[in-house]
Amino acid sequence: MRTLTLAAALVACVIALGACGDDDSDNGTSGSGGGGGGAAATLELAADPNGALKFDKTSLEAKPGEVVIAFDNQSDVPHAVEVEGNGVEEETETITMASEDLSVDLDAGEYVFYCPVGNHRQEGMEGTLTVR
Numbered sequence: 493m494r495t496l497t498l499a500a501a502l503v504a505c506v507i508a509l510g511a512c513g514d515d516d517s518d519n520g521t522s523g524s525g526g527g528g529g530g531a532a533a534t535l536e537l538a539a540d541p542n543g544a545l546k547f548d549k550t551s552l553e554a555k556p557g558e559v560v561i562a563f564d565n566q567s568d569v570p571h572a573v574e575v576e577g578n579g580v581e582e583e584t585e586t587i588t589m590a591s592e593d594l595s596v597d598l599d600a601g602e603y604v605f606y607c608p609v610g611n612h613r614q615e616g617m618e619g620t621l622t623v624r
Contacts, residue, residue, distance in 0.1 A: 532558035532595065535621075537573060537605070539565040545612050547573075550619035552605065554598065559623070561594040561605070563587075570609055575621060577603035598623045 533554040540546050552561075565571045565587050573594055574583035578601045584592045586609055598621075606618035 532560045534560045534562055536562050536564070538563070539567055539569070539571040539607070539617075541566045543567040543569040545569075545607070545615040545617045547605075547607075547617060547619060552619065552621045554621065554623050556598060556600050556623055559596055559598050559621075561596075562591065563594060564591045565589070571607050571612065571617070572609055573605055574608045575603050575605050577601065577621075583608055600624050 535552045535554060537552065538548045540548070561573055561575065561584075563571075563573045563584055566589060568588050570586045570588050572584045572586045574581070575594065575596050575598075578599060580596055580598065580603065582594060582596045584594045600623050603621040603623065604618060605621050606613040
């Protein structure tokens with residue numbers, strides 16, 4: 493629990509720092525992209541709060557480097573988020589009524605993100621993460 497609290501505080505700091513920059517797009521990104529030694533890019537992603545098998549976004553964008561997916565599941569249906577592609581395969585714990593961050597180091601390219609719980613991915617709980 494302490495790790496989640498610390499992670500939430502870190503995400504809040506990153507989001508607050510990112511708010512100081514310009515916001516030319518609405519793709520779920522805040523902060524600066526990696527690769528240039530800056531702060532990690534934070535992408536916000538949420539499961540449907542009413543329990544539907546879908547994320548609130550089907551596409552995300554980031555710059556190469558460290559990317560943090562701030563995943564929020566405020567439903568009682570268990571969900572997780574997994575990022576896969578270009579030799580990367582990382583996922584969060586399965587959570588309900590909680591939030592969890594997934595930190596991954598990504599090169600330029602296309603990745604898929606999805607919910608690895610049960611048949612959630614097959615039911616449409618997936619999207620594309622483009623890193624450029």
